[in-house]
Amino acid sequence: MVPKNFVVDVHTHMYPPSYIKILETRSTIPIVRSFPHSSERRLILLESEVESLEKALKDPSTRPPGRPLSSQYTSLDQKIRFMDVHKIDISVISLANPWLDFLDADDAGAIGASVNEEFSNMCRQHHGRLFFFGTLPLTAPLETILASIKQLRDLKYCRGIILGTSGLGKGLDDPALLPILEAVAAAQFTIFLHPHYGLPNEVWGPRAEEYGHVLPLALGFPMETTIAVARMYLAGVFDKVPELRMLLAHSGGTLPFLAGRIESCILHDGLLSGKGKGAKSRRTIWDVLREQVYLDAVIYSEVGLKAATEASGGDRLMFGTDHPFFPPLVTGEEGLWESVSLNADAVAKTNEAGVGSAAATMGMNAIRVLNLVEQA
Numbered sequence: 001m002v003p004k005n006f007v008v009d010v011h012t013h014m015y016p017p018s019y020i021k022i023l024e025t026r027s028t029i030p031i032v033r034s035f036p037h038s039s040e041r042r043l044i045l046l047e048s049e050v051e052s053l054e055k056a057l058k059d060p061s062t063r064p065p066g067r068p069l070s071s072q073y074t075s076l077d078q079k080i081r082f083m084d085v086h087k088i089d090i091s092v093i094s095l096a097n098p099w100l101d102f103l104d105a106d107d108a109g110a111i112g113a114s115v116n117e118e119f120s121n122m123c124r125q126h127h128g129r130l131f132f133f134g135t136l137p138l139t140a141p142l143e144t145i146l147a148s149i150k151q152l153r154d155l156k157y158c159r160g161i162i163l164g165t166s167g168l169g170k171g172l173d174d175p176a177l178l179p180i181l182e183a184v185a186a187a188q189f190t191i192f193l194h195p196h197y198g199l200p201n202e203v204w205g206p207r208a209e210e211y212g213h214v215l216p217l218a219l220g221f222p223m224e225t226t227i228a229v230a231r232m233y234l235a236g237v238f239d240k241v242p243e244l245r246m247l248l249a250h251s252g253g254t255l256p257f258l259a260g261r262i263e264s265c266i267l268h269d270g271l272l273s274g275k276g277k278g279a280k281s282r283r284t285i286w287d288v289l290r291e292q293v294y295l296d297a298v299i300y301s302e303v304g305l306k307a308a309t310e311a312s313g314g315d316r317l318m319f320g321t322d323h324p325f326f327p328p329l330v331t332g333e334e335g336l337w338e339s340v341s342l343n344a345d346a347v348a349k350t351n352e353a354g355v356g357s358a359a360a361t362m363g364m365n366a367i368r369v370l371n372l373v374e375q376a
């Protein structure tokens with residue numbers, strides 16, 4: 001019997017040292033490098049960081065781009081310490097963005113296999129406390145991607161796959177992706193859908209640099225997820241792969257809030273009604289949210305969490321931290337992280353409001369859905 005108060009973190013990342021080595025050899029994002037006047041290495045990932053990267057390379061006196069690459073990103077000991085400090089019993093770790101998306105087709109398969117093996121080894125070192133979402137070499141040929149899913153099936157601690165929104169380069173509504181989604185579903189792997197690409201930089205306006213990472217992370221990331229899933233829904237992917245199960249990062253972006261508007265736009269669209277897509281028998285996006293989607297609880301407020309719970313159901317929400325992103329800026333990284341307590345408090349307040357159940361969201365849902373019972 002699993003104790004009812006088990007805490008499971010389903011949204012928690014790592015960059016294994018071998019992956020960081022690859023980033024250190026690069027000259028464009030994603031990249032790891034140091035800058036004059038500071039000994040720390042920095043991790044520069046996002047398109048919105050490119051302008052400040054270019055400025056810092058030309059003029060070393062400007063503010064360096066990206067974020068400090070602390071050992072929180074790479075060290076397994078730090079991950080376990082973070083879990084202990086925050087009383088997290090089990091973590092389902094995943095490679096952080098942009099995964100293997102930037103690799104050459106020829107390299108992706110071998111690097112992917114070795115990264116997945118590294119995750120598996122980390123889980124083995126902490127049997128019962130760690131599981132992982134594997135990563136697919138999406139730039140490689142189809143056979144290599146399918147072989148990677150096969151490899152992951154044989155890795156004891158693998159419970160699913162972390163996936164970005166680009167798919168094979170054309171998004172997740174691309175028919176060429178269907179054989180991969182089918183293979184993932186057949187392996188009974190949950191897809192953890194996570195953003196990286198955000199929205200085009202122009203959207204943030206000419207003063208974007210003054211606003212740090214706020215707009216791309218708070219708004220670009222969730223909109224990216226929302227758009228990706230809406231496209232999948234409109235393309236009929238959830239009907240074509242009925243066994244597909246997806247855990248959406250950041251409580252589904254804005255899907256719980258916008259599902260009604262998506263439905264209304266479908267209903268009132270002349271093109272779609274002509275193709276029978278507005279038909280009464282159609283599964284609505286609400287149906288998909290309740291049948292094929294799980295949402296993490298990484299939304300930092302009970303307002304968003306209540307919407308997520310009402311959209312997908314209290315049995316489909318799962319606590320997460322997004323560690324090692326969003327470290328405390330003033331208090332030390334070794335202590336309690338506000339990014340964790342904000343999410344835990346939102347779960348507690350949602351529970352107090354009688355929407356959903358804290359025990360389910362904090363751990364029991366993840367244990368049931370991802371089959372996280374300890375094995376010998």
Ligand code: URA
Nearest residue numbers: 045096097217322325
């Ligand atoms: N959280 C992530 O997972 N990735 C980022 O790049 C930033 C925040």
Ligand code: ZN
Nearest residue numbers: 011013194322
């Ligand atoms: Zn994340």
